[in-house]
Amino acid sequence: MTxxxxxxxxxxxxxxxxxxxxxxxEEWRYTxxxxxxxxxxxxxxxxxxxxxxxTYRPHAVMELVFVNGWLVTGENLYxxxxxxxxxxxxxxxxxxxxxxxxxxxxxxxxxDGTVVEGFIHLLFIGNGDGIWSHPRNTISVGKxxxxxxxxxxxxxxxxxxxxxxxxxxxxxxxxxxxxxxxxSREAFHIGNIFIRQERxxxxxxxxxxxxxxxARTEIHVALAGxxxxxxxxxxxxxxxxxxxxxxxxxxxxKPHCESFELYKGILDHDARGVFDGRIIxxxxxxxxxxxxxxxxxxxxxxxxxxxxxxxxxHNDDVKCNHGSTxxxxxxxxxxxxxxxxxxxxxxxxxxxxxxxxELVDRMKIEPVREQIRRSLFQSLPQRLPERRGEAR
Amino acid sequence: xxxxxxxxxxxxxxEILKGLTLDINPGEVHAIMGPNGSxxxxxxxxxxxxxRYEVTAGEVLFxxxxxxxxxxEERAREGVFLAMQYPVEIPGVNNIYFLKxxxxxxxxxxxxxxxxxxEFLQLAREKMKVVELDEKFMNxxxxxxxxxxxxxxxxxxxxxxxxxxxxxxxxxxxxxxxDALRIVAEGVNxxxxxxxxxxxxxxxxxxxxxxxxxxxHVLANGRIVKxxxxxxxxxxxxKGYDWVEEVA
Numbered sequence: 001m002t003x004x005x006x007x008x009x010x011x012x013x014x015x016x017x018x019x020x021x022x023x024x025x026e027e028w029r030y031t032x033x034x035x036x037x038x039x040x041x042x043x044x045x046x047x048x049x050x051x052x053x054x055t056y057r058p059h060a061v062m063e064l065v066f067v068n069g070w071l072v073t074g075e076n077l078y079x080x081x082x083x084x085x086x087x088x089x090x091x092x093x094x095x096x097x098x099x100x101x102x103x104x105x106x107x108x109x110x111x112d113g114t115v116v117e118g119f120i121h122l123l124f125i126g127n128g129d130g131i132w133s134h135p136r137n138t139i140s141v142g143k144x145x146x147x148x149x150x151x152x153x154x155x156x157x158x159x160x161x162x163x164x165x166x167x168x169x170x171x172x173x174x175x176x177x178x179x180x181x182x183x184s185r186e187a188f189h190i191g192n193i194f195i196r197q198e199r200x201x202x203x204x205x206x207x208x209x210x211x212x213x214x215a216r217t218e219i220h221v222a223l224a225g226x227x228x229x230x231x232x233x234x235x236x237x238x239x240x241x242x243x244x245x246x247x248x249x250x251x252x253x254k255p256h257c258e259s260f261e262l263y264k265g266i267l268d269h270d271a272r273g274v275f276d277g278r279i280i281x282x283x284x285x286x287x288x289x290x291x292x293x294x295x296x297x298x299x300x301x302x303x304x305x306x307x308x309x310x311x312x313x314h315n316d317d318v319k320c321n322h323g324s325t326x327x328x329x330x331x332x333x334x335x336x337x338x339x340x341x342x343x344x345x346x347x348x349x350x351x352x353x354x355x356x357x358e359l360v361d362r363m364k365i366e367p368v369r370e371q372i373r374r375s376l377f378q379s380l381p382q383r384l385p386e387r388r389g390e391a392r
Numbered sequence: 393x394x395x396x397x398x399x400x401x402x403x404x405x406x407e408i409l410k411g412l413t414l415d416i417n418p419g420e421v422h423a424i425m426g427p428n429g430s431x432x433x434x435x436x437x438x439x440x441x442x443x444r445y446e447v448t449a450g451e452v453l454f455x456x457x458x459x460x461x462x463x464x465e466e467r468a469r470e471g472v473f474l475a476m477q478y479p480v481e482i483p484g485v486n487n488i489y490f491l492k493x494x495x496x497x498x499x500x501x502x503x504x505x506x507x508x509x510x511e512f513l514q515l516a517r518e519k520m521k522v523v524e525l526d527e528k529f530m531n532x533x534x535x536x537x538x539x540x541x542x543x544x545x546x547x548x549x550x551x552x553x554x555x556x557x558x559x560x561x562x563x564x565x566x567x568x569x570x571d572a573l574r575i576v577a578e579g580v581n582x583x584x585x586x587x588x589x590x591x592x593x594x595x596x597x598x599x600x601x602x603x604x605x606x607x608x609h610v611l612a613n614g615r616i617v618k619x620x621x622x623x624x625x626x627x628x629x630x631k632g633y634d635w636v637e638e639v640a
Contacts, residue, residue: 339440339464341494341495346493355484
């Protein structure tokens, strides 16, 4: 038996032991996967041709397209065989499920000192009802290397994507990672991202959740080298009956590390959002600086958000703060815009977009910003101005 | 142009205006002065349609139409502009984008062609000069990081661009130094014409040195207790508001 086959069967065994997570588990308190378990999921063994919903070429230096978990187009220019195994499949059932059913994915190695100009795009397309896919990506960024990687998830039908991405940033590496989840509104999406940072590395993670009936993304960051820094930006925008769950765990293992986290939720209609952010500061992690903020904007009476920022600090020499807010569109700015002649709907739209723009505007890739803006407009069709402009 | 008839209004169940009557004709500049709590800002807010303000009796006609029946944005489109006492900061809403949307909403309402980006920028640049605002402010969020004086000048800038029929200035002079005061007054004076009217609400006489009113009204306890020409402002400055309250 090969090593991979070993891992597959071990992971399958582990998933059988763990079973599907239920809301009885603290980490799954707000998200119920019961509707997902009712489906007899199958792997698509021969994905048919799919029209590309969009492409970032020629902006992207490399674009790999996956359909239902299988690579269909694109060439990996940064292939390598550095082993990356940091995903926790012992405790995380969905990671075990991924490894047991692992399909294609991008295995990227950026050699020491290499600066990748532009960005790498990984496009995952789900297609068809009852199909599940288990892509697994590994990204190893060498010493003093730099890379920007964008993962996009989209598709049509009631499929289920269960993705795992593992990122290792070696000494002084700089990584900018985007995950843009715009899956079909009937789809299920689970994503697990594991990041391990060595000395003086700098990682930015941008986690955008707009699509899917039910989506959950977990991001686990291990600050395992002194002086490393991580920024976690998140934006989740839900309407209809969408359920969007975000869980982040930042583990400050070594001294002099910093983490900056800002997650924003915008929820309309009967949508439900979850932010569960845990920060652990280990006894050895002196001089830790950590800031965590979750802000939520509720646009309807029936939208719900559960916000649970948690700090676990095991030493005294730290600067940590965290907080969360839940609010509605504020009366004063709304009045101000209307008092200049702007209609109420458009004024609301401007304010919703303004709320998101803090995160969108600091993304460095213009075509990705544009793509997210478009997705926002599609997500809240009655509310956003450009959309109404088109209808006119 | 504006007829306020026996207006009773307040906020949170508290009656502040108690039978206010006022007529403003095109081409006129009126000043309303009064002590704190007399109802000056309430009048401005009721005319602009600020939420939470309630009108309990009376009527307000703007060019013969019932102003109080209109939504806030309709009032603006009809030509009523309120320069606010405390302009709010709105990060994430770009100043220029916002103002272009406002101008075009007003123009559309008037049956005029909407301005394209170039035409709008030309108009904006021209008016920016009047209030001596730097162009760099335009690409920020609305009022974001503006000083008190810059916010007030931005109000006058917006007014100049929107070209309202009736401009209401709610304590626009408060917190301004002499230079800013002069700039604000010049901005308003540039709007003066036989078609435009201005209502200046102020506690102090100093703005009225640069922006000379045709009529001065003294507001006390929710009513206009005395009206006169520009000399009334000076009289108030000398004698103080106690004098008015005695008269009332």
